[in-house]
Amino acid sequence: MSTPTNDPAIIAEDLIVLDADLGESKDAVIARLSTLLADAGRATDAEPLRDAALAREAQSATGLPGGIAIPHCRAEAVTTASLGFARLNPKVDFGAPDGPADLVFLIAAPAGAGSAHMKLLSSLARALVKPEFVTSLREAPTAADVVALVDGVINPAPKATAPKSAAVPAAAATTAGAAVSTAKHSAPEAPSSAAENPKHIVAVTACPTGIAHTYMAADSLVAAGDRAGVTVHVETQGSSGSTPLDPALIASAEAVIFATDVGVKGKERFAGKPVISSGVKRAINEPDVMVTEALRASNDPNAARVSGTAADPGTASSGAGELGWGTRIRQILLTGVSYMIPFVAAGGLLIALGFLLGGYTISESAEDIVVNNSLTALPDGGLKIYLGAVLFQIGALSFSFLVPALAGYISYAIADRPGLAPGFTAGAVAVLVGAGFIGGLVGGLIAGFVALWISRWKIPALLRGLMPVVIIPLFATLIVGGIMFLVLGKPLAAITSGLTNWLNGLSGSSIIILGIILGLMMCFDLGGPVNKAAYAFATAGLSVTDTASLRIMAAVMAAGMVPPLALALASAVRPKIFTEAERENGKAAWFLGAAFISEGAIPFAAADPLRVIPSMMAGGAVTGALIMAMDVTLSAPHGGIFVFFAVGGILWFLLALAVGTIVAAVLVIAAKQFAKGKNAPSEAAIDPDLVTA
Numbered sequence: 001m002s003t004p005t006n007d008p009a010i011i012a013e014d015l016i017v018l019d020a021d022l023g024e025s026k027d028a029v030i031a032r033l034s035t036l037l038a039d040a041g042r043a044t045d046a047e048p049l050r051d052a053a054l055a056r057e058a059q060s061a062t063g064l065p066g067g068i069a070i071p072h073c074r075a076e077a078v079t080t081a082s083l084g085f086a087r088l089n090p091k092v093d094f095g096a097p098d099g100p101a102d103l104v105f106l107i108a109a110p111a112g113a114g115s116a117h118m119k120l121l122s123s124l125a126r127a128l129v130k131p132e133f134v135t136s137l138r139e140a141p142t143a144a145d146v147v148a149l150v151d152g153v154i155n156p157a158p159k160a161t162a163p164k165s166a167a168v169p170a171a172a173a174t175t176a177g178a179a180v181s182t183a184k185h186s187a188p189e190a191p192s193s194a195a196e197n198p199k200h201i202v203a204v205t206a207c208p209t210g211i212a213h214t215y216m217a218a219d220s221l222v223a224a225g226d227r228a229g230v231t232v233h234v235e236t237q238g239s240s241g242s243t244p245l246d247p248a249l250i251a252s253a254e255a256v257i258f259a260t261d262v263g264v265k266g267k268e269r270f271a272g273k274p275v276i277s278s279g280v281k282r283a284i285n286e287p288d289v290m291v292t293e294a295l296r297a298s299n300d301p302n303a304a305r306v307s308g309t310a311a312d313p314g315t316a317s318s319g320a321g322e323l324g325w326g327t328r329i330r331q332i333l334l335t336g337v338s339y340m341i342p343f344v345a346a347g348g349l350l351i352a353l354g355f356l357l358g359g360y361t362i363s364e365s366a367e368d369i370v371v372n373n374s375l376t377a378l379p380d381g382g383l384k385i386y387l388g389a390v391l392f393q394i395g396a397l398s399f400s401f402l403v404p405a406l407a408g409y410i411s412y413a414i415a416d417r418p419g420l421a422p423g424f425t426a427g428a429v430a431v432l433v434g435a436g437f438i439g440g441l442v443g444g445l446i447a448g449f450v451a452l453w454i455s456r457w458k459i460p461a462l463l464r465g466l467m468p469v470v471i472i473p474l475f476a477t478l479i480v481g482g483i484m485f486l487v488l489g490k491p492l493a494a495i496t497s498g499l500t501n502w503l504n505g506l507s508g509s510s511i512i513i514l515g516i517i518l519g520l521m522m523c524f525d526l527g528g529p530v531n532k533a534a535y536a537f538a539t540a541g542l543s544v545t546d547t548a549s550l551r552i553m554a555a556v557m558a559a560g561m562v563p564p565l566a567l568a569l570a571s572a573v574r575p576k577i578f579t580e581a582e583r584e585n586g587k588a589a590w591f592l593g594a595a596f597i598s599e600g601a602i603p604f605a606a607a608d609p610l611r612v613i614p615s616m617m618a619g620g621a622v623t624g625a626l627i628m629a630m631d632v633t634l635s636a637p638h639g640g641i642f643v644f645f646a647v648g649g650i651l652w653f654l655l656a657l658a659v660g661t662i663v664a665a666v667l668v669i670a671a672k673q674f675a676k677g678k679n680a681p682s683e684a685a686i687d688p689d690l691v692t693a
Contacts, residue, residue, distance in 0.1 A: 011083040011150050014040050016143040019089045026094045030054060030071050033084035033106040041079070042108065048077040048579060049108060055607050060207075060261065061095025064216070065285055068128055069094035072107035076580060081109045083124065085146060087138070097285055103137055126219045127153035129284070200231035201294050202250050202273075203257035204264050207280045217259045217283035224287035230254075230295065237265050244269070254298035256306060257290055259283035267306065271416070274303040336410035336444055337536045343401045344539045348637035350395025352646035355635060358388020366392040402539070403427045403437060407444030414448025415476075418455060418468045422447035422476035429484040435492035437536070442492060443484050451476040511551070511628045518552065519559035519624025519660070523616040526563055526598045526605055535560070539637045550633035554647065557596050558627050558657050559620035561640055564593030564600030565657070566619050566664030567612070573665065577672045582607075593661075596640035611671035619664025626656035 015036055022032040030053045031046070038046035052075035056062070063069045071094070084106040091100035105124065127133045133153065140146045203221050207213035218234040225232030233253075235245045237260075244266060250256075255274040258264055259282060274297035276290055283290055297303035354362055362385070369389035404427030411423025426447040430439025454472045463471065521534035538549075538556040571578045571586030578586065585603050592600030605612045633648035647653050 008042075008080060009147075009151070010081055010154065011085065011147055012040070013143040013147055015042070015083060016085045016146050018087045018140075018143060018146070020086060021090065022086055022088060022092070024092065026057065026069070026071070026092055027054060029086060029088065029092050029104055030057070030106060033071075033086060033104070034108075037078075037082055037084050037106070037108055040082075042082040043075070043077045043079060045077050049073070049075050051075075051579070052077070053106060053108075060279070060281060062213075063094030063096030063101055064128070065096055065098050066131075066134060067091065067096075067099070067102045068134065069096070069101035069104045070107060070125060070128065070213075070216075071104070072109075074109045074111050076111045078108045078110045083107060083150065085150075087140075103134065123154045123215075124150060125213070126215045129216050129219045129223065199254050199295075200233060200249070200252070201225060201255050201257060201291065201298075202245055202253040202270070203232060203234045203283075204237060204260060204270075205234055205280055205283060206237040206260040206264070213261075213280045213284065217280045217287075220284050220287040221257060221259070221291065224291045227288060228291050228295065230291065232257075232291065255294040255303075257283070257294050259290070270306040273306050274298050274300065275306045277304075332410055332413040332445070332448070333441070334532060335413035336406045336408075336441075337532050339409035339412075340402055340406040340536070341539075343398055343405050345638045347395045347397070347399030347402070348539065348635075349639060349643065350391050351399065352395075352636035352639075352643055354388045354390075354392025354395055356388070356645045358385050358392060362388050362392050363396075365389065366396070400431070403431050403440035406437070406536075407440040407447065410441065410444030411448035411451060414445070415451035415455060415472070418472035419448045419451040419476070421473035422451055422480045425477045426480045426484055429481055429489065430492065433484070433489035433493050434496060435484075435489055436496040438496050439484070439489070439492040442488060443480060446483060447476060447480040450479050511548075512625045514552070515555045515624035515626075515628030516621045517624075518555050519562075519620035519622070520617050522556055522559040522598065522624070523563050523620035523664075524613065526602050526613075526616075531560070531598060547633060550635055550648070551628055551631065553637065554632045554634035554653065555624040555627040557634055557638075557640065558632075558653060559624045559660065560598045561593050561596050561657055562619045562623050562660045562664055563598055563605075563616040564589035565661045566593075566616060566668065567601050567604045568593060569661060569665040570668050574669045574673070577669065594641045596638055608672070612668055615667035615671055616664050618667055619660040619662075621660075622663050623656045623660030626659060627653065630656065632656065 017032075017036070022029045031050045034043070034046040034050040034053065037043050037049060043049045052073035053071045056073045057071055062071045069092075086104045086106075088102045088104060091102045092104070093100040094104070105128075107124070133149070136149050137146060140149060203218070205214050205217040205221070207217075214236050218236045221234055222232050233245055233249050235243070247269065250269055250273070253273060255276065256270045258267075258275060258277045259280045260277075261280050274294070276293045276297060278290065354366065358366070366389040369386060370393045373386060373389075404424045407427030407430065408420050408423035411419035411426070413419075423444050426443030427440045430436065430443050433439065435443075451472050454475050455467065459467070459471075518534050518538070521530050524530045534556055538553045568586045568589035571583050571589075575583050582604060589600040601612070601616060605616070630649060630652040632653045634643075634646055634653075635648075636643040636646035639646075644650050
């Protein structure tokens with residue numbers, strides 16, 4: 001591995017300060033190192049580099065055990081991948097669990113850094129888990145010695161073939177992004193017990209930027225496995241790519257460890273394996289504990305297992321690294337909602353097109369027209385009415401899957417494929433008895449947990465092949481169907497009916513308060529669980545098509561359009577308070593907002609949540625309130641301004657949207673201009689690798 005020929009070395013003597021006082025806070029240290037890189041021509045400006053590093057720091061602290069800190073980022077201002085190094089005196093707190101740091105590397109990568117650069121930077125990160133390397137950094141007398149040490153780990157010299165018993169350093173054993181296999185460190189006279197024990201564990205590590213923590217966690221787990229006498233194979237899903245683990249390794253593994261701060265790519269490959277889930281930093285801070293937990297889980301029949309269907313694990317862990325039930329239930333419900341939305345979007349838009357062509361009375365005669373007429377025998381009103389009826393009927397049929405799909409995929413998230421049949425059945429029963437959306441939620445949960453319970457029955461080996469295709473679906477469907485019909489159907493139907501009547505009876509200040517609440521929810525997490533809950537509530541009401549439900553849909557869509565539009569407006573009116581990359585992102589946000597894609601505001605919110613999110617919530621609340629106050633209705637579940645034909649009161653809709661957008665834009669400009677802080681927006685926040693690494 002070598003540095004690209006036309007680029008300067010990643011580290012040089014003018015990028016190093018030794019035994020220096022750079023300030024009392026990590027912000028000050030990062031600012032001084034950013035200036036050091038800018039003065040050396042490694043960045044066009046120190047300020048955006050500093051802001052990018054601080055934005056990454058705001059996501060999670062970069063302090064590591066042993067007095068080390070590795071603030072890092074990608075930024076447009078960086079012209080070449082570089083390392084700034086400071087040996088501090090006094091030490092500065094970077095959030096490590098064991099105290100402040102005296103060794104600080106600022107890892108700066110260009111926004112479009114190639115894989116060669118990323119491999120060099122990740123090699124340094126891996127070396128920092130080695131005590132001997134860290135000790136050498138502390139004892140280095142000059143900047144030239146530090147350069148030599150770092151160059152030795154990122155550009156290792158070719159070595160002669162070593163005896164079979166020789167140690168293989170983890171940093172040299174694998175390139176960044178490859179699946180990491182265990183590197184043995186034992187001496188020839190004391191062979192590792194791992195060599196005598198064929199047990200192995202597989203793991204996946206991934207952090208938001210994919211520069212440092214991904215690879216440090218991998219090597220920490222490998223070393224911990226070595227100490228525990230078990231081989232650990234790690235798939236690093238980092239910025240320089242990922243080489244998937246061999247399916248045979250996964251199949252024969254005792255357990256799997258997910259140490260990730262972002263989603264696990266290809267999670268379904270690990271389905272059925274006992275799993276320990278955590279954030280990536282826990283694998284650096286407590287690798288031995290995680291390996292022990294994984295080994296314990298491999299012998300526990302009741303341990304959490306990878307379903308391959310629920311949302312990917314996040315940073316939270318509870319107990320022995322298993323996700324808490326609050327997080328688990330939220331993931332289960334969001335799985336159901338995410339699979340339901342395509343039925344809602346397709347069906348709702350087709351229904352709206354049917355209304356456009358056939359008028360609102362088409363709902364009363366569409367089935368009769370479609371069944372009893374054809375293009376050769378057009379109904380009264382001609383081709384336009386006939387096509388309207390066809391579109392409406394197709395949409396209605398698609399929409400009829402809303403509740404069954406919700407229940408079916410909630411059950412699927414709990415019990416995998418055997419949960420599909422009982423889940424869909426529970427949803428169909430909920431529709432039949434009038435329990436609606438609420439019945440689908442409850443029925444899907446019951447179906448999933450019943451199917452999961454049945455899957456754990458101890459049955460003769462002869463019948464195990466029938467479990468997923470016959471026994472589980474049969475008995476789970478029978479049980480959940482009986483519960484829904486005999487016990488829960490009528491109470492849930494009464495709740496649904498009462499909620500519908502309450503909504504229809506709202507007027508005056510009550511309906512405005514509901515609009516404010518829905519507006520706040522839509523702008524709180526921009527496509528997250530709270531946003532999805534408000535959206536699911538609105539789309540479920542479309543199947544009823546009463547006035548109150550159509551007003552709710554209008555409030556939800558208009559409020560959801562506010563954040564990207566407001567940020568597009570703010571970045572156009574006051575470009576100087578946004579980075580160059582954010583200004584480019586703002587241009588795209590015009591279209592995203594117009595199309596009701598709230599996620600267009602996420603890059604801004606991720607970089608500066610304390611200023612962006614409250615401003616967007618205020619604008620969304622204003623829009624939601626105005627929509628409700630002006631009796632605006634909407635019969636399409638998606639499309640934004642492009643489904644104007646489905647809006648009842650289009651001028652009031654546009655006015656409410658404009659007012660909310662202006663309010664949010666003014667507030668976010670004021671917040672950024674007069675309430676600056678360490679969470680100021682940065683270019684790193686809109687780097688695609690922050691989302692996809």
